[in-house]
Amino acid sequence: MRVHVILLFCAYVSGQEPGPPPPLPAANEALVEQYKLALEAVFGVGIRLQAFLEGEERENFLVSPISATVILGQLILGAEGEFRKQLVELLALPKGHLYENENYYEKKKNVTFQLPYSTLHLQLASLVKKLEAANDTKKHFTLKQKSALFIDHSVKLNKTFKMNLQNFYNTKIKMFDFQNKQTEALSWINTWVSNNTRGLITSILPEPPSPTTLSIFANYIYFKADWxxxxxxxxxxxxxxxxxxxxxxxxxxxxxxxxxxxxxxxxxxxxxxxxxxxxxxxxxxxxxxxxxxxxxxxxxxxxxxxxxxxxxxxxxxxxxxxxxxxPKMSLRYSFSLLNQLKKYRAFKKTNIKINSTNVVDKLDDRVDAFNNFTKVDEKDVFLTGAALGAGLRVDDMIQQVAITVNEKGTxxxxxxxxxxxxxxxxxxxxxxxxxxxxxxxxxxxxxxxxxxxxxxx
Missing domain, CATH: 2.30.39.10 (Alpha-1-antitrypsin, domain 1)
Structure with missing residues (x-):
């Protein structure tokens, strides 16, 4: 069984007529405190992914830390045991602020249940909504984010996992017959990608998914702003x-x-x-x-x-x-996040000591230790808490980036x-x-x- 995890996002920058520059905005301390855990997770992923890909001979490197964090957050909802803990550590979350399971109250169903790291999910989902709400009414600034789970009709999702995907990340869930109708799935998914990224990313699947595919996670961030x-x-x-x-x-x-x-x-x-x-x-x-x-x-x-x-x-x-x-730029970049995640799992097994106590300095120490680490953990990665009857194996996690920087968009x-x-x-x-x-x-x-x-x- 396999799971494809696909991260999609693009950026497009253009310009409008000039005006007098307003005072430079300062960070909103209340806002930073409100989303503290989510912001630390996003910052941690951005810094670490740069180091994780150092060994790859690429001319450029592009990543969306917030998009990667959203996908990793969704994986945490379906992961269990040691893998769940490794995902949390990858996000550089301070252990003193989180517990493996926390009580979460679901208002719609009036029920309280145990949820892994509910503080992270609440803050991350709220942060993304906050950014989307900041969209300028004059269309000078647009930021949109959507998540989707494309799943084979034979899979029975864990009800709690399904509910949390929808509640926290507003994830669209669509059923497919991957075994017999791969071409139909290819067309539908690539069209979904193209439509939601305004055609900047025309496709994410280069060929029909394998008949053994059980699910495809997708997340995209579309950003457009005027100078x-x-x-x-x-x-x-x-x-x-x-x-x-x-x-x-x-x-x-x-x-x-x-x-x-x-x-x-x-x-x-x-x-x-x-x-x-x-x-x-x-x-x-x-x-x-x-x-x-x-x-x-x-x-x-x-x-x-x-x-x-x-x-x-x-x-x-x-x-x-x-x-x-x-320079005017039009760049594209794609990489496998799963390979870097497997390297991180192998890295954790070496028990490398990190001496720093400050969150930011600890990030730097871990990045320095990881830079020369090339071993890959060959063990499969399973989301054992995502489906009933069997664990879903994560087959790959792909992030694709398209970014254009110019004067006015043309x-x-x-x-x-x-x-x-x-x-x-x-x-x-x-x-x-x-x-x-x-x-x-x-x-x-x-x-x-x-x-x-x-x-x-």
């Missing part, structure tokens, strides 16, 4: 992006003079945030300094960049006028040679070599997307 201070296609120019000291690739650069945006510089790197409309969200760019030995090896740079450094730099940003030059037909390379009193931020970016919700600090880019095409 607070838009770029103009009239300022675009063709140029070269330095992949290494000897290799360059042609790109189209976008230029803009951005007033009073968050800016930070240190001996190792510089950071800016390009705000979206109403500054509900921001795209953060981290660029290694010119004298950094890993300025072209962005994977090693990211590996050495501690999460504490990132958090401290965000707290130390100041508003500056910045001339920004960044390709420009004409490019002029206008320049704004320097304006008096401003900082210059020229992204012409490998860089890190992440998109986060400012009020809560939730990380929606994280990536390292070596080739922005």
């Amino acid at each position: 607070e201070l838009p770029f103009s296609h009239e300022l675009n120019r063709d140029g070269l992006f330095s992949v290494t000291t000897t290799e360059t690739i042609p790109v189209t650069y976008m230029l803009n003079f951005l007033e009073q945006i968050p800016y930070f510089e240190s001996p190792e790197f510089r950071l800016i945030s390009i705000p979206y409309v109403d500054q509900e969200l921001g795209m953060y760019l981290i660029l290694p300094n010119n004298d950094n030995p890993h300025k072209y090896d962005i994977k090693t740079f990211a590996q050495n960049l501690k999460s504490r450094q990132i958090l401290d730099s965000l707290n130390q940003t100041r508003r500056k006028d910045v001339v920004v030059k960044i 390709e420009a037909a004409a490019v002029t040679a206008a320049t704004i390379d320097y304006m008096g009193g401003s900082k210059n931020f020229v992204v012409d070599r490998p860089f890190i970016f992440f998109i986060r919700h400012e009020a809560s600090g939730a990380t929606l997307f994280w990536g390292t880019v070596s080739k922005p095409k």
